[in-house]
Amino acid sequence: MAMRKTAAVAVAALTLLAAWGGAGSATAVAPATARKAAEACGVLAPGASAAAEKAVAAACEQIGVWYTWGGGHGPRPGPTYGQVDPSDPDSAHDPERLGFDCSGLVRYAYARAVGGDPLSGNAYHQFHSPQVNQRFTAAQGTGPLLPGDLLAWGSGGSIHHIAIYLGAGKMVEARESGTRIMVSDVRLGGDYAGAVRIAPATAPGTFSTWGTDVWTHKEPSTTSPRVHRFPGPTTVRVECQKHAEPVTAEGYTNDAWSYLPEYGAWITNIYLKGPAWLDGVRTCP
DSSP, rough: OOOOOOOHHHHHHHHHHHHHHTTOOOOOOOOOHHHHHHTTOOOSSOOOOHHHHHHHHHHTTTTTTTEOOTTSSSSSSSOOOOOTTTTTTTGGGGGEEEEOOOHHHHHHHHHHHHHHHHTOOOOOHHOTTEEEEEEGGGGGTHHHHTTOOEEEEEEETTTOOEEEEEEEEEEOOOTTTBBBBBEEEOSSSTTTTEEEEOOOTTTTTEBBBBBSSSSEESSSSSSEEEEEEEEEOOOOOOOEEEEEEEEEEEEEEEEEEEEEEEETEEGGGGGBBBBBOOOOBBOOO
């Protein structure tokens, strides 16, 4: 899928900077600086699920918004005014600033991506969420990560910070009081605790592919044009399925194909985890 870095993101960032630049604001961010930061935020590597890419896009739209301690934890996902953190003098103006803390941003991004509120709670709750379907240790670094994965920091079972991976060693984060949501280099030192991949159960018709270098096709046939390659296991949304060309691969034969609306393409059910005919998925016309 094409990586998305649009001018609209830059415009959104500039608009947000103007909106949030009131009480307690720090030195104004120059328009050129804000535009450059917004353009640098996006999906920087292939292979992520459509939901993960949407989460990245939603987080990147918030570039330039204030970090505010406790921000983003209102009744619904979205920016809120923060609180003073007794341990951090830089948070003195957080009650005057509309924005997000680290987990508030993650909550908002995935709510925008899949609907509902799948990642409420703080960084610890998100790192240990039942929506997690894959974990990566600190020792694995960024090698196996895909855009949309959540990176976490903490030690002794505690998690105090969380951010969203973009690819290419970059992440988007709400870092600390006195700063705005930004793109940063991934910090693998210190108390980096590892990363998790999210597959929200709230997304209807969500399945995972398996295998490597799996292609989707324009029609439910291996002879139709190729559309998109999944380099490894990827979470996808299936709209419907139908019986079409029989395919034999990996020792299996199946004539069921599924339509992936985010990709506008078909995939043989052989490469979807689950039964040969997917449960709970309607038949395509």
